[in-house]
Amino acid sequence: MGHKGNNMKRISLLVIMSALLASCGKELAQIQGAPQSQNQAGIIASCTTKEVAQSLATTHGFKYRVINKKAKLIEFVGISSKELKKLLPKAKLTQNIVYDKPVVKSDQFAASSVSNTPFYGAHTPSYRNSQSANYFDHLSQIEAASLGQYQGQGVTIAIVDTGVYYNHPHLSPNIKTNPSESHGSNADHIDNDGNGLVDDYAGWDFYNNDAYPIDDNGHGTHVAGLAAGTLGGIAPKAKILPIKVLNSQGSGDLGTIAQGILYAIDMNADIINLSLGGNVSTITSDVQNLINVVVSGKSHNTLMITASGNGGSDGVGDCNDAAPVYPANINSNNVISVGAVNSFNRLTSYSNFGQNTVHIAAPGGDSFTGGLLSTDIPYCNGPCNEDSHAYTNKMGTSMATPIVSGLAALIKSKYPNYTYLQIRELILNTGVYSSDLDGFIQSKSVVNVKNALQ
Ligand SMILES: [Ca+2]
Ligand SMILES: [Ca+2]
Ligand SMILES: [Ca+2]
Ligand SMILES: [Ca+2]
CATH class of the missing domain: 3.40.50.200 (Peptidase S8/S53 domain)
Known part of the structure; x- marks a missing residue:
């Protein structure tokens, strides 16, 4: 996907590499060909409120996204489940992490x-x-x-x-x-x-x-x-x-x-x-x-x-x-x-x-x-x-x-x-x-x- 001002002839593949989801502001030129690193998949936690997630994310420098408002499911990216678990009691989260799955990475040919x-x-x-x-x-x-x-x-x-x-x-x-x-x-x-x-x-x-x-x-x-x-x-x-x-x-x-x-x-x-x-x-x-x-x-x-x-x-x-x-x-x-x-x-x-x-x-x-x-x-x-x-x-x-x-x-x-x-x-x-x-x-x-x- 080209961005504004790009040569209109340029056309690109439409894949998002999960390793880069934490930095969505990056332009595709930087995303293309970038290696996927391990264990960068997001994790989901059930939080009391979005505000709690927001304050956690701000304090500790990771990203979050509300997956399901009713179920209070929040996705965290850029933090390991181990780290997040440590923060959970402080944040008074209602439940522990419900999902944590690493990205599969094969050692592919360059x-x-x-x-x-x-x-x-x-x-x-x-x-x-x-x-x-x-x-x-x-x-x-x-x-x-x-x-x-x-x-x-x-x-x-x-x-x-x-x-x-x-x-x-x-x-x-x-x-x-x-x-x-x-x-x-x-x-x-x-x-x-x-x-x-x-x-x-x-x-x-x-x-x-x-x-x-x-x-x-x-x-x-x-x-x-x-x-x-x-x-x-x-x-x-x-x-x-x-x-x-x-x-x-x-x-x-x-x-x-x-x-x-x-x-x-x-x-x-x-x-x-x-x-x-x-x-x-x-x-x-x-x-x-x-x-x-x-x-x-x-x-x-x-x-x-x-x-x-x-x-x-x-x-x-x-x-x-x-x-x-x-x-x-x-x-x-x-x-x-x-x-x-x-x-x-x-x-x-x-x-x-x-x-x-x-x-x-x-x-x-x-x-x-x-x-x-x-x-x-x-x-x-x-x-x-x-x-x-x-x-x-x-x-x-x-x-x-x-x-x-x-x-x-x-x-x-x-x-x-x-x-x-x-x-x-x-x-x-x-x-x-x-x-x-x-x-x-x-x-x-x-x-x-x-x-x-x-
Ligand atoms: Ca957009
Ligand atoms: Ca032929
Ligand atoms: Ca022939
Ligand atoms: Ca060829």
Whole structure:
């Protein structure tokens, strides 16, 4: 998300790193690529009053936020549970801490060490099982913990992002390959299918203009896992088409993004996940081009799932009705704009909103849960075995978006002849009402997998 005065072409990934929630005033430029430190998740305590929390926070220099006024639940960030416990008697808090969960941090490769490794093919899948819901908290929240026979089979979700670490053992079984092409040691350096791209076997990297859209940031890999990871994805049998349009810092420009979307449409993606965006105040030719490309998806029956944004430079949610974010605000009925709720189905502090322009909400993680758990850049720089898998927590409307993309894939696998519009309407009409979203989110609801597939 760009801030005011930014070059309008700049567009960024929409993830908030939980380590930085305590300093929401930081601009995204500083947030991008910043390492997550351990144990920075917020903790929740039940306080007598907001005033007590406020005085505690002021005296001891940490942040707080009221989660639920009635239940007197207060979230504290920037203090350990041990420290807070020491302060509790002094503050006359009614209860002890009810939740304290550290951020999972894998020792991932530094972005600079990710090389253009080819896609080595499918690892033996470790499919969703009865234990999955224990690890992936959001599955129960949207009633996706147990799936029936429709798990996204035959459906392709394009991930237009920082790339996808396609050799991750819990993503590789689902990577969409192009039967006309090959890459790596099998590359023939010929554009066999005549689409203008040489050896586009496993998607394309439009940022670096090569046949290896591998992720050198981590964002796209996380997003892909949320939508269609074999172990924790909403649609664990959907195909993932990796398309890299953002650089290792998560930035890119509208022209490259439009190219990536056009490619996804041409490759017959059913759903295009766009966990990226930027503020747009003037419809320049670049913006108009992006709009045209997104609208052209209608004639190919392509549904776009877009992130509404994370509140701009201050990290506090903004109204998209007043300050448009693109591509989320593109007024076309093949676009769904997604806001983020916490685990109580309440709008997160960072999520953008807009009762005319943000259509539905999905879990996006909050600091007390450490964000949503999903696939991360693994240890392996080549074919990956089961032991080399990696997971991490991230939060943002970027994370809420692939939840909706996964749901769209489940619907499409059950109703293969549905149009983009029928899928869109089913998603928006089968959510669970949350009074907290009234006036902020058009459908006033949070996606629900069980309702949608009934
Ligand atoms: Ca080609
Ligand atoms: Ca070729
Ligand atoms: Ca590349
Ligand atoms: Ca804001």
